[in-house]
Amino acid sequence: MTSYERSDALGTAYDAVVLAGGAARRLGGADKPGVRVGGRPLLDRVLTACADARTTVVVADPRPTPRPVLWAREDPPGGGPLAALDAGLRHTSAEQVVVLSADLPFLGAPTVRRLLSALRAGTADGALLTDPDGRDQPLVAAYRRPALHRGLSGLTEEHSGLTGLPLRRLTAGLDLIRVPDPVASFDCDTWDDIATARARIREHGHVLDEWISAAKDELGIDLDVDTGLLLDLARDAAHGVARPAAPLTTFLVGYAAGRAGGGPEAVAEATRKAAALALRWAAEAAEAAEADAAPDATPDTRPDAG
Secondary structure, three states, X not given: OOXXXXXXXXXXXXXXXXXXXXXXXXXXXXXXXXOEEOOEEHHHHHHHHOOOOOOXXXXXXXXXXXXXXXXXXXXXXXXXXXXXXXXXXXXXXXXXXXXXXXXXXXXXXXXXXXXXXXXXXXXXXXXXXXXXXXXXXXEEEEEEHHHHHHHHHHHHXXXXXXXXXOOHHHHOOOOEEEEEXXXXXXXXXXXXXXXXXXXXXXXXXXXXXXXXXXHHHHXXXXXXXXXXXXXXXXXXXXXXXXXXXXHHHHHHHHHHHHHOOOXXXXXXXXXXHHHHHHHHHHHHHHHHHHHHHOOOXXXXXXXXXX
């Protein structure tokens, strides 16, 4: 049984619909999903956050993405968020659907899981984030697909279509749970927003995690490892051997882990062995330094005397 099948059996599988086809007028018509923040397109960052979705539908014209997705388009293109949501929803089948815009630089998998947990904990139609001012963010949300389907069908019948209708026409008729999150709800509507996002990820408390995530995406690696353990190893190799030993040692650890089959356990074991070696190396260097500093030391009393 695959992980998706187990999720289905437990009722925890979900699909994702990402709306990425807007006109981005406040960005001068720029290709907003392709704008890079932290070296990665905004769309790719959002796709990483919902990577464990059973099916991911992106409503936009197709483009290269870091993982396979389904592509859909509202008819006519540019028909607005409700029309786009309806087009994407037609390709989903899970009971729960995460609906996201493609301009969320700080959205991560933990936030997606938190929304789904909030939805599953009760009987509401959806759970959505609110921004620092308490405003609803309906495009950072988890919904019950039947509720969305009923709402969209009713609006289609009432207005003879969905083109041009605002999203609030749908959400106003749903029972929603609010989940405050001033960071993950941040979206990029203007170039000032883009500049703010780019500056924030370079702050001391964020830059390392951002770099690791970007590097894993670029290299096609889906692997969670203990970065603290690797950093300790790099420090020990740099201080106990020589500074160039740090990057070379971490490279060798990765190579050894790959030879051992990969996975977090293989990385941890290779790191443990290399760290122990670095500490032994440093201990020997310290002993040699002490022996050299001893005023009465003679060759035959040093640890390496033969």
